[in-house]
Amino acid sequence: MIFQANPIEQLVAVLGYWDRLFSGFLLTMWMYIWALILGFFLGLFLALLRQYGHPSKRWWFIPPFDKISTVYIEIFRGTPLIAQLFFFFYLPNALNISPDIVVLNTSFNLFNREINLKLLDYPIFIGILALSLNSGAYQAEYLRGSLISVGTGQLEAAKSIGMSRLSSIRHIVLPQALRRVIPSWSNEAAYLPKYTVLVYFIGGVEELFSQADFIQHRTFFPLTTYIIVAIMFIIIITLISKLLDVIHKRTGIPGL
Amino acid sequence: MVEPLLKISDVWKSYDDLQVLKGVSLELLERDVKVIFGPSGSGKSTLLRCINMLNPPDKGEIYLRGNNITIPKVDLNAIRTRIGMVFQHFNLFTHLKAIDNVSIGLRRVKGLKKKEANEKALKALGRVKLTEWAEHYPAQLSGGQKQRVGIARALAMEPDVILFDEPTSALDPELIGEVLQVMLDLAKAGTTMLVVTHEMGFARAVASELIFIDEGIIIEKGTSKHFSVSPKSERVKQFLRKLDVLYGSHEKLLDDSEEEEKG
Numbered sequence: 001m002i003f004q005a006n007p008i009e010q011l012v013a014v015l016g017y018w019d020r021l022f023s024g025f026l027l028t029m030w031m032y033i034w035a036l037i038l039g040f041f042l043g044l045f046l047a048l049l050r051q052y053g054h055p056s057k058r059w060w061f062i063p064p065f066d067k068i069s070t071v072y073i074e075i076f077r078g079t080p081l082i083a084q085l086f087f088f089f090y091l092p093n094a095l096n097i098s099p100d101i102v103v104l105n106t107s108f109n110l111f112n113r114e115i116n117l118k119l120l121d122y123p124i125f126i127g128i129l130a131l132s133l134n135s136g137a138y139q140a141e142y143l144r145g146s147l148i149s150v151g152t153g154q155l156e157a158a159k160s161i162g163m164s165r166l167s168s169i170r171h172i173v174l175p176q177a178l179r180r181v182i183p184s185w186s187n188e189a190a191y192l193p194k195y196t197v198l199v200y201f202i203g204g205v206e207e208l209f210s211q212a213d214f215i216q217h218r219t220f221f222p223l224t225t226y227i228i229v230a231i232m233f234i235i236i237i238t239l240i241s242k243l244l245d246v247i248h249k250r251t252g253i254p255g256l
Numbered sequence: 257m258v259e260p261l262l263k264i265s266d267v268w269k270s271y272d273d274l275q276v277l278k279g280v281s282l283e284l285l286e287r288d289v290k291v292i293f294g295p296s297g298s299g300k301s302t303l304l305r306c307i308n309m310l311n312p313p314d315k316g317e318i319y320l321r322g323n324n325i326t327i328p329k330v331d332l333n334a335i336r337t338r339i340g341m342v343f344q345h346f347n348l349f350t351h352l353k354a355i356d357n358v359s360i361g362l363r364r365v366k367g368l369k370k371k372e373a374n375e376k377a378l379k380a381l382g383r384v385k386l387t388e389w390a391e392h393y394p395a396q397l398s399g400g401q402k403q404r405v406g407i408a409r410a411l412a413m414e415p416d417v418i419l420f421d422e423p424t425s426a427l428d429p430e431l432i433g434e435v436l437q438v439m440l441d442l443a444k445a446g447t448t449m450l451v452v453t454h455e456m457g458f459a460r461a462v463a464s465e466l467i468f469i470d471e472g473i474i475i476e477k478g479t480s481k482h483f484s485v486s487p488k489s490e491r492v493k494q495f496l497r498k499l500d501v502l503y504g505s506h507e508k509l510l511d512d513s514e515e516e517e518k519g
Contacts, residue, residue, distance in 0.1 A: 153343065153345060153347040154347060154349060154350075156310055156343070156347060157341075157343065157347035157348070157349065157409075158349075159310060159333075159336060160308060160310065160336055160339075160340070160341035160343075160410075161336065161337065161340075161360075161361035161365060161409065161410070161413055162333045162334065162335075162336040162337035162361060162365040162413065163333070163360075163361065163364055163365055164333050167364050167365075171360065171364055172349055172360075175351045176349075176350060176351045179351070253350060253351050253393055253395065254392075254393045254395065254396060255392075255393045255394070255395030255396035256350065256393075256395045
């Protein structure tokens with residue numbers, strides 16, 4: 001252990017690659033935010049279908065949307081995310097399709113270092129896609145729980161003044177359900193940055209873990225490198241949780 | 257003969273194996289106030305829920321101003337704007353202020369502009385004496401105030417008839433009075449009302465007819481005088497005695513009956 005540098009030296013060596021840590025972090029957050037937002041709308045759609053998509057006798061020709069939604073949710077919650085990532089990554093090739101994904105690059109200068117960031121290419125697209133489809137399944141269940149919690153009395157009251165089902169859901173149930181879902185939904189918001197890490201395994205995506213891998217091979221300080229990465233996660237997830245707390249309080253219904 | 261505003265003819269309803277309504281018929285004229293009472297589980301609430309088709313009946317017809325509303329092609333949402341409903345547990349929209357609870361139907365169903373809807377909603381809140389509470393959320397109101405908002409919500413739609421499903425039975429005794437007062441005012445102003453309640457004082461004051469339901473059938477109908485003086489069936493007598501014990505408020509009824517005997 002003669003060559004083992006002291007912790008401060010290790011820290012300085014690893015942080016010397018701050019531009020890589022930073023660009024990796026930005027790419028991870030970029031994929032995370034897309035997956036969270038797309039997953040939210042997908043999840044909302046799935047939750048509404050699963051909760052209210054039961055076909056009525058009058059409209060027998062409409063497919064059982066609630067069942068379809070349930071099957072989707074169970075498939076995506078029942079299989080590993082990494083398998084889903086690989087599945088979507090290799091699927092086009094297996095089908096002899098060569099997907100044409102636009103490549104988006106950006107670069108900027110920060111403290112005399114040029115930071116190059118690839119925002120979109122095939123693997124990044126697959127990463128965002130698989131994460132969204134997966135997160136949507138989990139978010140659907142958080143949302144469905146809060147839809148149920150609003151209670152049938154609200155829908156009945158809306159019905160009793162002549163509101164249509166769609167209008168009742170839109171104007172009565174959703175405003176309440178979306179407020180209520182925030183505390184439990186914050187689970188997904190806090191999990192997803194860490195799931196985003198798995199995109200590393202499909203390769204060629206220069207997100208935080210691939211940058212960390214690069215740095216630890218250059219510096220030979222894996223422990224320090226990954227501790228710094230972990231600290232970055234703690235900071236961002238704490239900030240996300242705080243932000244959601246604030247939103248929850250701000251949107252609270254007076255008197256409740 | 258005057259056409260009844262609401263005519264319920266031989267309505268049957270079951271939930272799975274449980275037969276709740278077994279052929280109930282009744283009529284309500286314009287400006288009529290009728291009270292339905294009876295033991296719990298007798299089908300009173302189910303009857304109201306059949307009338308505005310929240311739970312459509314299995315058999316039988318319901319006519320609103322002569323139109324059968326139980327046939328499939330009827331636009332139920334349009335029908336429900338004409339049949340108001342006041343719930344036992346208020347069912348106010350918790351995320352909306354009192355004024356918006358009352359105006360949302362006007363805006364989203366009747367398509368009124370916000371300003372116009374708010375004016376009408378304020379008027380309705382005025383009728384339940386809650387104008388000053390318009391900007392409060394349901395969680396900031398007392399039970400009695402909540403129920404009055406519930407009544408205003410039904411009133412604002414200007415329905416042909418309002419159904420009341422035990423409007424005071426979830427309230428503290430002290431708050432019952434203010435709700436009953438509002439209902440009395442409405443009745444005196446000519447609102448057509450079908451009220452499920454055990455408030456015999458209210459019934460005596462405004463109801464043209466009391467209807468006693470048990471096990472899904474109408475056992476006995478009559479004026480409040482009839483029920484206080486000479487109820488026929490044993491079941492009704494038994495039930496009224498229980499109400500007596502529970503509320504201890506039937507001395508007045510007993511007085512009535514003594515008068516009747518003397519007279």
